[in-house]
Amino acid sequence: MSILINKNTRLLVQGITGNEGMFHTQQMVAYGTNVVAGVRPGKGGEWVLEGKVPVFDSVKVAVEATGANAAVIFVPARFAADAMYEEADAGIPLIVCITEGVPVQDMMRVRNYLDQKAVRLVGPNCPGLLTPGEAKVGIIPGDISLPGNVGVVSRSGTLTYEVLYALKLVGEGVSTCVGIGGDPINGTNFIDCLSMFEADPHTEKVVMIGEIGGTDEEKAAEFIASQMTKPVVSFIAGQTAPPGKRMGHAGAIIEGGAGTAADKVKALENAGVRVARHPEEIPSLL
Amino acid sequence: MKLHEYQSKQIFAKYGIPIPKGRVAATADEAKQIAKELGGRVVIKSQVLVGGRGKAGGIRLAKSPDEAAELADKILTMEIKGLPVRKVLIDEAANIETEIYLGITNDRGARRPVMMASSAGGVEIEEVARLTPEKIIKTHIDPLLGLRDYQARDVAVGIDLPREHWQLFGQVTKGLWQAYLDCDATLAEINPLVITAENKLLAVDGKMLIDDNALFRQPALSEMRDLDAEAPSEIEARRYGLSFIKLDGNIGCMVNGAGLAMTTMDIIKLFGGEPANFLDIGGGAGADKVAAAMRIILADPNVKAVLFNIFGGITRCDEVARGVLVAMDEVKPKAPMVVRLVGTNAEEGREILANAKMITADTLADAAQKAVAAAKAGVPPKGGYPHEHFD
Numbered sequence: 055m056s057i058l059i060n061k062n063t064r065l066l067v068q069g070i071t072g073n074e075g076m077f078h079t080q081q082m083v084a085y086g087t088n089v090v091a092g093v094r095p096g097k098g099g100e101w102v103l104e105g106k107v108p109v110f111d112s113v114k115v116a117v118e119a120t121g122a123n124a125a126v127i128f129v130p131a132r133f134a135a136d137a138m139y140e141e142a143d144a145g146i147p148l149i150v151c152i153t154e155g156v157p158v159q160d161m162m163r164v165r166n167y168l169d170q171k172a173v174r175l176v177g178p179n180c181p182g183l184l185t186p187g188e189a190k191v192g193i194i195p196g197d198i199s200l201p202g203n204v205g206v207v208s209r210s211g212t213l214t215y216e217v218l219y220a221l222k223l224v225g226e227g228v229s230t231c232v233g234i235g236g237d238p239i240n241g242t243n244f245i246d247c248l249s250m251f252e253a254d255p256h257t258e259k260v261v262m263i264g265e266i267g268g269t270d271e272e273k274a275a276e277f278i279a280s281q282m283t284k285p286v287v288s289f290i291a292g293q294t295a296p297p298g299k300r301m302g303h304a305g306a307i308i309e310g311g312a313g314t315a316a317d318k319v320k321a322l323e324n325a326g327v328r329v330a331r332h333p334e335e336i337p338s339l340l
Numbered sequence: 341m342k343l344h345e346y347q348s349k350q351i352f353a354k355y356g357i358p359i360p361k362g363r364v365a366a367t368a369d370e371a372k373q374i375a376k377e378l379g380g381r382v383v384i385k386s387q388v389l390v391g392g393r394g395k396a397g398g399i400r401l402a403k404s405p406d407e408a409a410e411l412a413d414k415i416l417t418m419e420i421k422g423l424p425v426r427k428v429l430i431d432e433a434a435n436i437e438t439e440i441y442l443g444i445t446n447d448r449g450a451r452r453p454v455m456m457a458s459s460a461g462g463v464e465i466e467e468v469a470r471l472t473p474e475k476i477i478k479t480h481i482d483p484l485l486g487l488r489d490y491q492a493r494d495v496a497v498g499i500d501l502p503r504e505h506w507q508l509f510g511q512v513t514k515g516l517w518q519a520y521l522d523c524d525a526t527l528a529e530i531n532p533l534v535i536t537a538e539n540k541l542l543a544v545d546g547k548m549l550i551d552d553n554a555l556f557r558q559p560a561l562s563e564m565r566d567l568d569a570e571a572p573s574e575i576e577a578r579r580y581g582l583s584f585i586k587l588d589g590n591i592g593c594m595v596n597g598a599g600l601a602m603t604t605m606d607i608i609k610l611f612g613g614e615p616a617n618f619l620d621i622g623g624g625a626g627a628d629k630v631a632a633a634m635r636i637i638l639a640d641p642n643v644k645a646v647l648f649n650i651f652g653g654i655t656r657c658d659e660v661a662r663g664v665l666v667a668m669d670e671v672k673p674k675a676p677m678v679v680r681l682v683g684t685n686a687e688e689g690r691e692i693l694a695n696a697k698m699i700t701a702d703t704l705a706d707a708a709q710k711a712v713a714a715a716k717a718g719v720p721p722k723g724g725y726p727h728e729h730f731d
Binding site: 074131132154155156157158159160162163165166167181193194195198208209210211212213214215216219236238239263265266268269273289291292293294295296299300301302303304305306310311315331332333334 | 446448449451452453466482483484521524526551552553554556557583585587595596597598599600601602603605606607608609610615618620623624651652653654682683684703704705708
């Protein structure tokens with residue numbers, strides 16, 4: 055069982071005819087995800103993946119024709135904000151934006167607009183979602199994780215794969231893995247995912263992977279201490295990162311003395327969370 | 341990306357914010373000429389992208405064109421916190437009565453821009469926040485509505501600004517907001533905004549940070565980048581689309597993904613080593629990019645060992661392996677190499693590297709420990725390390 059996506063998810067792919075969009079649509083379909091539509095303005099009426107997936111000119115038309123109830127975005131950064139507005143306006147309740155490098159002012163406008171609607175955004179700059187054995191939305195490799203009862207939420211991409219793989223090696227399975235992305239302004243945060251995992255009867259324990267920058271991990275620690283009954287294990291990346299330098303992710307930066315790994319580890323440990331020293335230590339702490 | 345004071349103030353002026361008369365000089369002669377044109381007292385301000393210029397002696401007052409030339413000459417040969425001073429700004433000196441702080445930045449937690457103002461201007465706002473937080477007035481701005489007039493008035497009232505200045509202050513706040521929007525800034529700051537003895541508002545200092553992710557639609561700002569503020573290796577890395585930060589240690593790292601790259605640095609440190617860099621080759625990197633990354637790492641003379649940690653997803657391990665071979669052929673590195681390949685096409689990648697005399701590792705912890713040991717041992721034994729096999 056799972057949160058956010060499962061085998062009943064009807065997925066629309068925005069930017070399906072691009073290199074990345076096409077490659078990952080193949081991967082998602084091969085994994086068993088129900089991809090019902092693609093959108094690429096100017097290519098409406100075509101079919102892709104050996105005639106399996108119809109392409110539409112707009113999200114609105116695609117939703118009317120296929121009943122898509124989730125969307126994943128692979129369009130370039132300069133078009134990403136528009137894609138998110140379009141999906142929200144078409145009434146899609148779950149939007150997953152994989153695109154990296156979306157300007158932060160765009161994201162502030164998008165997030166404030168989406169907050170006025172009943173829309174959940176995951177990302178941007180994220181690897182997406184994986185419910186092992188059922189569906190994957192995004193780019194997380196499917197074969198590095200087994201179905202199970204561990205919920206995983208992470209700000210990172212490949213670091214998340216590392217953790218999924220470490221869990222798989224000891225036979226631990228995952229209910230759902232959510233990559234929330236490494237940008238300073240995103241759609242879904244740790245607390246959103248922690249509360250969904252807390253409510254999901256099939257998730258028994260949670261792994262939370264954070265990194266330097268911002269105070270979301272500290273806020274999550276408060277939430278864990280006051281609201282969660284399920285055990286949480288964590289890892290925080292960037293313990294050796296120098297201040298003032300953006301460590302790849304737009305959101306991963308220690309500024310004005312705030313956002314350090316040490317502060318986050320301390321807040322989490324005070325909330326009763328077991329914090330791993332490195333990712334491969336996580337399975338033994340669960 | 342940071343803009344210099346003079347660049348920020350020129351932008352502010354375009355948005356109706358009053359700034360002192362002045363120009364930039366690269367030599368003492370130019371400084372003298374500008375001081376002559378301005379007449380009276382001038383301020384000579386070093387243009388470097390670090391804080392604490394005043395304390396370092398990089399901001400001086402001159403009473404005559406000759407003194408301006410003399411001081412400019414001094415400042416132009418200075419280094420401030422490791423950065424050479426290439427330009428000075430010569431500004432007409434203001435008769436300062438009151439100093440105000442005014443800035444707009446992104447509030448991550450609130451997911452909105454926030455305008456901050458304080459009557460305790462002229463010092464770093466972080467200092468004010470630490471010592472007298474009650475002196476900072478904050479107003480969040482709805483990104484869909486923009487800054488409203490009433491919000492600017494609230495801020496003016498909040499910092500006890502005399503009523504006679506409200507109208508111009510409104511113009512300054514609106515101008516700053518528009519500049520922040522149009523330039524895709526993550527910070528637009530006037531510190532101090534002063535009230536002069538002549539009872540005028542003047543933006544004496546200015547600072548802007550621009551969102552790197554928005555530079556694709558800010559071509560004019562992109563050209564303002566000061567390459568002196570970055571290590572040459574970082575400039576080279578950006579050319580190849582690599583995310584690279586030079587550090588002081590001796591273990592070079594090449595990793596795909598920012599979070600994993602940070603983690604690789606952390607685990608090296610955990611096992612007693614020091615990373616020489618942060619390097620994320622990004623998703624889907626091809627052999628060319630990998631070869632460039634390797635050249636950049638090996639150009640650092642401190643590097644005594646290199647750790648490759650690749651978790652293939654979009655990135656294919658065989659592509660990375662090919663890039664490593666290309667670069668090794670070219671650079672002929674003496675430093676021992678530890679390689680860990682997992683995920684997409686890892687098997688093919690390992691086969692490609694089978695004869696490359698690299699130390700192999702299965703787990704992240706194993707890889708880090710081997711890299712730390714290799715860096716301590718120095719150059720590899722003749723004929724390289726015995727090749728180890730994966731399970």
